[in-house]
Amino acid sequence: QQQVKQSPQSLIVQKGGISIINCAYENTAFDYFPWYQQFPGKGPALLIAIRPDVSEKKEGRFTISFNKSAKQFSLHIMDSQPGDSATYFCAASSYRDDKIIFGKGTRLHILP
């Protein structure tokens, strides 16, 4: 049972464009939603995270939008740069057990 569904699997964006990755969840006990960025040969790095009491969180060029009623959240990367090319994972965690459940990942490629 995939508790966090992520789309698209891969994404190609022109430099300077907006990259958008979407995730949906089912478990209403989830109350912490982090995004991770992973470069080849490295472990995932925490990028930005949100809790369901806010609808949007922005850190630099990265913004999370959260829709609690639809049980969906998304990552927007503004002014995308070639250095943003990586695999991005959305994730969710429940207050009940702290276990982090990951989406399948999106491989992002920014064209120079």
Next chain:
Amino acid sequence: KAGVTQTPRYLIKTRGQQVTLSCSPISGHRSVSWYQQTPGQGLQFLFEYFSETQRNKGNFPGRFSGRQFSNSRSEMNVSTLELGDSALYLCASSWGGRNREAFFGQGTRLTVV
């Protein structure tokens, strides 16, 4: 501040052997989680330890086990290795409790031949 350290970085083992992987969390972090990452299955949760106790366990066979020491360092053991166990094994540490920011190590690349 030192990050999460995993050793070794690379391992090659033969089917049927056993292997032990090590993880040193960020200083002060009491929660350590282990994940298996493969191209087909993505990041799958193995187990989580907090203050030397296993709090959560994923859907992996009993060949996968772990433990945590009093200094929060953790080890993961896989016995009777199978070809399908070839993967990147990642460790993540966090404070635990309400602060769930988890930080990953670089992983141990295990190849079973």
